[in-house]
Amino acid sequence: MAYSEKVVDHYENPRNVGSFDKGDDSVGTGMVGAPACGDVMKLQIKVNPATGVIEDARFKTYGCGSAIASSSLVTEWVKGKTLEQAAALKNSEIAEELALPPVKIHCSILAEDAIKAAVQDYKKKHTH
Numbered sequence: 001m002a003y004s005e006k007v008v009d010h011y012e013n014p015r016n017v018g019s020f021d022k023g024d025d026s027v028g029t030g031m032v033g034a035p036a037c038g039d040v041m042k043l044q045i046k047v048n049p050a051t052g053v054i055e056d057a058r059f060k061t062y063g064c065g066s067a068i069a070s071s072s073l074v075t076e077w078v079k080g081k082t083l084e085q086a087a088a089l090k091n092s093e094i095a096e097e098l099a100l101p102p103v104k105i106h107c108s109i110l111a112e113d114a115i116k117a118a119v120q121d122y123k124k125k126h127t128h
């Protein structure tokens, strides 16, 4: 299948690959799987506890090119955003930016689910 230029760019030069220490208090981890294809995505955010702003992000994705591109894009987008802004990110924005075809929409949903899960995980650690 033909991938868009932006997908190929993120696939060949993925941004922010790697991971943070899950136990770190300033880290939120989201781990999600796509039942349709078995792909797995881990997305992590590093948050400034004083401001609630995401300072850094990492991902590891075992999946197709669109899933890798979606997670790479999300790690770029969430930097500098608040937790609320990050959690409000829509898969349609990802799909549009990467020009994903309909059969690859679930790959962008995976990225939306992963960032939401990461925000949730961070918040769970900081319920005072």
Ligand code: FES
Pocket (backbone or CB within 6 Å): 037, 038, 039, 062, 063, 064, 065
């Ligand atoms: Fe699994 Fe996309 S179908 S890699």
Ligand code: FES
Pocket (backbone or CB within 6 Å): 034, 036, 037, 038, 039, 063, 064, 065, 066, 067, 104, 106, 107, 110
């Ligand atoms: Fe399943 Fe892309 S084909 S995440």
